[in-house]
Amino acid sequence: MTFTVRPDADAKLRGQVAFATDRGVPGMLWGALVPAPVARGRIRSLDLGPARAIDGVIAIGPADLARLLPGVTGAVERPVFPTDRIQYHSQPLAAVAAPTRQLARRAARAVRVDVEPLPPLEEIEGFDPVHPGPDRPDVIAHVLARHGDLDAAFGSADFVLSETYRTAGVCQVALEPHACIAEIQGDVWHVTTSTQTPFGAREDLASMLGLPEERIVVEGTWVGGGFGGKGAPLVEPYALLLARASGRPVRLALSYREEFQLGRTSLPSVVRIESAVKGGRIAGRRVHWRLDAGASLPGRDFTTGYAIGFILGPYRIPAIEMEGYAFRTNKPPLGPHRAPMAPQCVFAEESHMDHLAARLGVDPVAFRRAHVWKEGDRTHLGQKVGPFGLDRCLERAGALAATWSQDAAPHTGVAVGVGFWSTATGAGGEVRLVLSPTELKIIEGEREIGSGSVIRGIVAVAETVLGISRDRVRVDYHDTRSAPFDSGVFGSRTLAALGQAVQKAALALRDELGKRLSVPAGSVQLAEENGELVAVSGRRRAKIRSLLTATELALGGLTGEGRHYGVSGEIDTARVVEGTFYPYTDFTGAAHVAMVQVDPETGAVRVMRYAAFQDAGKVVDLPTAQGSIEGGVAMGLGTALTEETTWAEDGRMSNAGLLDYRIPTLGEIPPIEVHFEEGFLGAGPFGAKGLGEPPIIPVPATVGNAIFAASGVAMTELPMTPERVARALKLL
Amino acid sequence: MTASPARLTVNAAPVDLTPVPVDERLLDTVRWRLGLPGTKEGCRTGECGACTVLIDGRSVLSCLALTHEFAGAAVTTVEGLEGDPAGARVRAAFEAEGALQCGYCTPGFVVALTSLLKERGTEASAEELLEDLGGNLCRCTGYAAIVRAVRRIHGEMP
The missing domain is CATH 3.90.1170.50 (Aldehyde oxidase/xanthine dehydrogenase, a/b hammerhead)
Structure with missing residues (x-):
């Protein structure tokens, strides 16, 4: 595949981009x-x-x-x-x-x-959270929600599977x-x-x-x-x-x-998950979550009420209960780490799904597909599920896993894991577009952080609406004094939310050009002629220069403004007993496949092949989207296998360096196949869904399930280091 | 702390430095004395590779190099690879494959890979080059596009 070139590539390759660390001023x-x-x-x-x-x-x-x-x-x-x-x-x-x-x-x-x-307060287990007692960390968040007849589900179950998972903090x-x-x-x-x-x-x-x-x-x-x-x-x-x-x-x-x-990193958590199964279906699920929130302040924890829903999974379950506690310990304050706590919650939930399927003796993909949400279903908190491509991703992942399984060597396992996410399109943003005789400028207040969502993503939106070539579009970043307001880069929102502001502004420009040309707005596209931009509609062509007033020319061009302030769905508050839960904006699914080899003597895990099927709504810029998935998967492999903050007894982080805290290196990343599932449209421009966070979410679970397939041992702790795998294999 | 003058050749130009403290790192000399910020400051402990420069043609982590150790040596930073044909091949392959995102590790990769190509030419296989790049960390790309770029340089595109 030949990629289009990122506009920032050349400067970055020559070391000409100035980062904050590079800045210096006299005196x-x-x-x-x-x-x-x-x-x-x-x-x-x-x-x-x-x-x-x-x-x-x-x-x-x-x-x-x-x-x-x-x-x-x-x-x-x-x-x-x-x-x-x-x-x-x-x-x-x-x-x-x-x-x-x-x-x-x-x-x-x-x-x-x-x-x-x-003595530092570090333990989040081994005490009653309702009455923690002296020398125990304070509870800074408590959430509880229920729906359905849980007692009946558990009382009449064929069997109940109850598991506890522990996850490490990652940076x-x-x-x-x-x-x-x-x-x-x-x-x-x-x-x-x-x-x-x-x-x-x-x-x-x-x-x-x-x-x-x-x-x-x-x-x-x-x-x-x-x-x-x-x-x-x-x-x-x-x-x-x-x-x-x-x-x-x-x-x-x-x-x-x-x-x-x-750094505001993620911190350890403990997940208890119990499922009641009857007639091959999950009749009820109860989850209890404890999260170390470090020195976070009460009322500032968003994570607990958001991520806990991922432990129930994107599945139809008639009766549920979820309860979460966040504790204030003597670690640095908890912060958001790419899809905050979702990979950890999903690790517990999706590992549990494979263990349930094994107990039932059924195919884990078929077991998931019998429960997975489809559009029109209700979430655990009663929100209506929007367009959601997870079932289709699962179908494709299952087919690939079956193919890979045919090549599986000894000590090798192939498995599937899924995850879902919701783009933070509710967070608002504004842009100002300025169309001059020679270029389109996007004036905005968000910096490119690497993913390409600013430098390529929102530019691609303007290109698509106006038909303008990308080398005629320039992103013009302004500081907070003169930029239009924008919420910033988080929640995979840049393309999906700020992109909508760009789309609206571009449509406003197109409407105005249509009026000035006296043609239907939708028919106007931009083209180039002798180095100048021209508006084209059928046989009508006019230089942009000729369509602007003297004042507009003096001010730099024709301005189009776009504002996007989104709305989220609604949850059924009757199901909430305590605390704050959050609705989803859109529903973004992903199904991954991993092939791993487990060394039977050392417990070392090697990921040999990996594939991601991503429900993307609409792919707006393929290289950017692919880069996000590859990067997310690699980061997830770190969470799965090596990354873990460790803490000494005196509360000091004991592995604060890149030799002791191991992120993946070049030789450890397997070939990663990336597949997009389009058509289940999200809230973003043209139906795009945010892709920054979704690709990391299923990775630890998928790798854990592949270890289960390879060796028969159920991993319940992250990261799955050789030592932990060796213990599970009873080698230690 | 004592300081004394130092003479280096940086990007083919001789530079005479005013008294340089004996513990000054080459990284700080090129970035702050010579105004060449393309060499990035990452961990400062030799673990990430972002500060890679060439000294007499070989990759060195400039955060672990004392400036005085390399008095008289020829230092090449990413800025010095502008006209270098091997550097141009590396940049073209990284551009074509989108082998960068935030760009912070990128100059380190460009310098390290350029030095490998110059030192070993096409004798080394793509696998060997990739193994030698193992000391350069990247958090954004997951290395997938970087691997494709190295294979592209070798004409080994899948």
Whole structure:
């Protein structure tokens, strides 16, 4: 297959794209953070004196906030520095800035911190969540929902399968560390930063610093990988405060160790899943989930009420109960990691499905297809299922798995796993298109993070509506001062939500051109003639230049605006007993197939072949879509096999580096087949569904099921390291 | 910390550096003293490959190299591969296969692969080249498109 070239490829290959880490300004100071030496404890004293004694060093701590932020009246929701209690290891207690990187690091080490250590709260199992008792973590979220007659389902079951799964925390590991440059420009607090959500960062910074939003400007740079880790501000508040204190621009970048220690990663969870089976069908399912939320604040946890639904699966089950707890422990705050907690929840659910099928002695794909949602069904919370291609993906995956199984060598297994997701098209966005005589400019406020959804995805939408060639379309990023509002990159929403704003703006332009040409709007397309854009409708042709007024020409072109603020479906609140659950916007399915080989002597698992069948609605740009699936699968293989944050007894992350925390390397990735299932249309432009997160979701389950097929052992813990597989095989 | 002058050849041009601290890394010298940010700063501990440069034609992780160690040597960064035919082949193959997403690891891959091609030409099989690229991490592409790009260079497209 020959791919069309990404417009950013050449500059990236020549190293000419400037990331936040690459930025420098004259007179800039280098910042560094002062880490908490324990995971839990009380601060007895914090002495910045030794750092300040170093020539050229600026140091700030909690005592300086009142002076630096006169607008802050004390109890802000998220204090920049703790004043009393340390909540996680390496939590920033103070910050320093110096003329060189080395000096800044030295100054950070010079700060004297005296703490009274307390044993960190890490356990989320082994106690009653309703009455956790002293020295147990607080519950920060509790969700409970029920539907149907669960007692009857379990009381009359042919059998009940009850299983417990444990999943490890995983890190985003974007290769670019968090970095920013902050500068106070008069009244304006300006930060140039690597962020997935410039407007969200502005809102969060305003609340942390006690400033009105209009005094904060967030300018996004090209992002060197996000995966959820570059949403909420991390380095920005410290850099801004150091800039304010020093009167100089301040660059603050995390070391890679800090990336692991401070990054808002995913954290461990425990899933209990029980199914009552009667007559070969699932009659009832009960799930109980415990999630480690780290030092997250109460009320700020979205994950629990969203991801828990994935443990019930995209299946018709007459009676259900789901209950989830999130606990506040002494780990860094929980953050979103590509499809937050869905791969982990689905690992439990889809492994359980294969174990049920095995117990029944039936084909696991046929067993799934007997239960899987189709359009018009109701979800567990009563929402009507929209166009959903999962059954078709399953059918194709099952056929491929049957073919692969014929080649299966000894100790080799082939299996299927599925997942589903819903694009965050409810989150709004706006764009402004400007059509000049020679190009179409997309003015917007979201940075390309790598997936291609900005640089290719939304451009392809404009191309399709207006018939314009891609080299005549330019994405013109603006900072939060002058860009139209956009929610940012999360929830696989860029093409599906911001793309709808582009579609509306392009349609507005097309309508206007139709009026000016006195032809039906739908008939207008753009073409090129002697280096200029022309509007064409049947035999009518007119240069864009000739269709614009003098004022429009002076202002750069004809403007079309597009706004998209989506709506979500509705859940039946009568089924909710406690907490907040979220409806889906669209229904995006995926069925994967893995062939693995399990070493019978070491427990090492090698993934030999892999295939993904993705329900995509409509593929808008094939190379971008394919890249997203391949990348998602590879990241999922890391979650499945090697990636795991480990924590020492003192609450410190004990594998904060790329040698100890293993992401997949080039030689470990098998050939990945990518297949798209189109036609089950989503909410995005032309029926597109978001593809950023869906491809990671089924991977751990699919690999686990293939291990089950290869060796007969049921893996119930992630990641499935050689040691864990060897234990399951009773080799250890 | 002591510092002393250092002389290097960077991208074919001799450069005389004002006193450089003895512990300064080559990565920081090229990025911050010489204004060549194409060499990316990733882990700074030799684990990710984003900072790969060539020293006398061979791949070196510039985050682990002290500038003074390489006084007198010829350093080539991604910016120095502009006119290099092997570099151009690598860039063309990566473009054609879409073998990049965020682009942060990309210069490291370009430099490492260019050096392998120059050193070993077409003697090495695609499999050998791929094995030698194992020290460069990429989180976005899942390596699938990078593997296709390497095979394309070898004319081994499936």
